[in-house]
Structures are given as C-alpha cells and as structure tokens.
Amino acid sequence: MNDHTAKGRFIAFEGGEGTGKSTQSQLLAGALRTLGKQVEVTREPGGTKGAEAIRELLLHPPGEGWNAQSEALLFAAARADHVARRIRPAIDNGVWVVCDRFVDSSRAYQGVAGGLGDDAITGLHAFGSHGLRPDCTLLLEVDEDRLAQRLAARDGEDSDAIGGRSIDYHRAVAAGFRSLAEADPDGFHIVDGTGTPDDVHARVMKLIGPMVDPA
Ligand code: TYD
Secondary structure, three states: OOOOOOOOOEEEEEOOOOOOHHHHHHHHHHHHHHOOOOEEEEEOOOOOHHHHHHHHHHHOOOOOOOOHHHHHHHHHHHHHHHHHHHHHHHHHOOOEEEEEOOHHHHHHHHHHHOOOOHHHHHHHHHHHHOOOOOOEEEEEEOOHHHHHHHHHHHHOOOOOOOOOOOHHHHHHHHHHHHHHHHHOOOOEEEEEOOOOHHHHHHHHHHHHHHHOOOO
C-alpha cells in the first residue's frame, strides 16, 4: 500500500557519463514500487517542460556556446524549476523521487572541472532551490578504461556539448565527485558501477535498504 501520510524521500544518482545512472534509477524505482512506495523517476538537466527546454540549450547550444558562468546559471535555473514544480511537491505528497543527477553534478562539472569553485555553485543552489539536498546520493564509479569503452559504444561521434569535452575535463569531474563524497560520508554512498546492471542494483539495494520503512 502506498503511504500518502508520510513525506517522500529524495534519492539522487551521480557520476560521470556512461556510469549507468539512468539504468540504476529505473531499477531502483521498480524495487521501491515493489516495496509499496509511490515513485517518480526524473533527471537533470530536465524533469519539467521548462527545464527540458533549458537542457536543449545546454547540450546543443546555439551560436558559439555558453561561458562557464552562463552554463552554471542555466543549470541552476533548470534545477530551480524542477525543484519548485516537481521534486518538492512530490516529496511533500509522500512520493519517493529518484533523480538521475542533481546539484552535485553542478559542483563536480561546473564547480571543479569548470573552475568556478564550490561556493559559487552552492550559492546559486541556495538562491534557486533553497539549497535542497537529497536524503541520499549514490555516486556510481566506473574505471576510466571501461568508461571510455561504454561511451564510445553509446555516443559514437555524437556526444553533446558537455559529454564531448576533453578527457582531462572528465577526469576532473570524476575526482570532483570523489572528493565531494569523501567530504560528506553521511550524505553519499560510493557504489562500484562495474558488473552487470543487476550486480550494481544489488549493491544499491544493500545501501538503500535501511531507508525503506518495512511497515
Ligand atoms: P546526460 O545525457 O543526461 O548525462 P549522461 O551522459 O550521464 O547520461 O547529459 C547531461 C550532461 O550535462 C552531462 O554531460 C553532465 C552535464 N551536467 C552538468 O555539467 N552539470 C549539471 O548540473 C548537470 C545536471 C549535468
């Protein structure tokens, strides 16, 4: 039975491209539904009409593209709409929200790899989204060689404006995620993303189990 009296929970998957976040979001949502939870799966940038329109601007920029500041502002604007119109209302209605990327992507990509620093990103998030944090963030990690293979298989030559950045940029993103997770061991779980989707899902469920009210 769905419990509409309790507040929902907010779980985010984070990690570089091709680490399996969207597959794991779907598998987790299915498992939570089986356990009687009402679940919404969403993603960033995106999740609302307005935020999906901003996603298109970010991933396929018109003209010469965005500078670092504009890019960070657009991600924060998309997130503000997503939080206000979808995530916050869902949580308040007892829905469990599973999100493929959230603010820690901005901290790792724009803050660390893009060089804007953490204060700028968390400041934008405080203004845009009242600093909302997931109850739990699952960081999926896959080693670089395996990642390069997965990306080549998935994107071929068609990567987007951010996915197509240099290997050094993506290395900085991965290091950024890891240091965010290490600095906040209560908020993050680092999950080994190697193996089959079911292998990874089993690791995720071990970590999420204690959050799920068995009643
Ligand atoms: P997407 O295709 O959704 O990611 P993935 O490749 O992991 O499936 O593309 C989103 C891109 O946007 C990805 O390159 C990460 C980037 N991004 C940021 O740079 N900052 C952010 O805050 C978010 C949410 C995403």
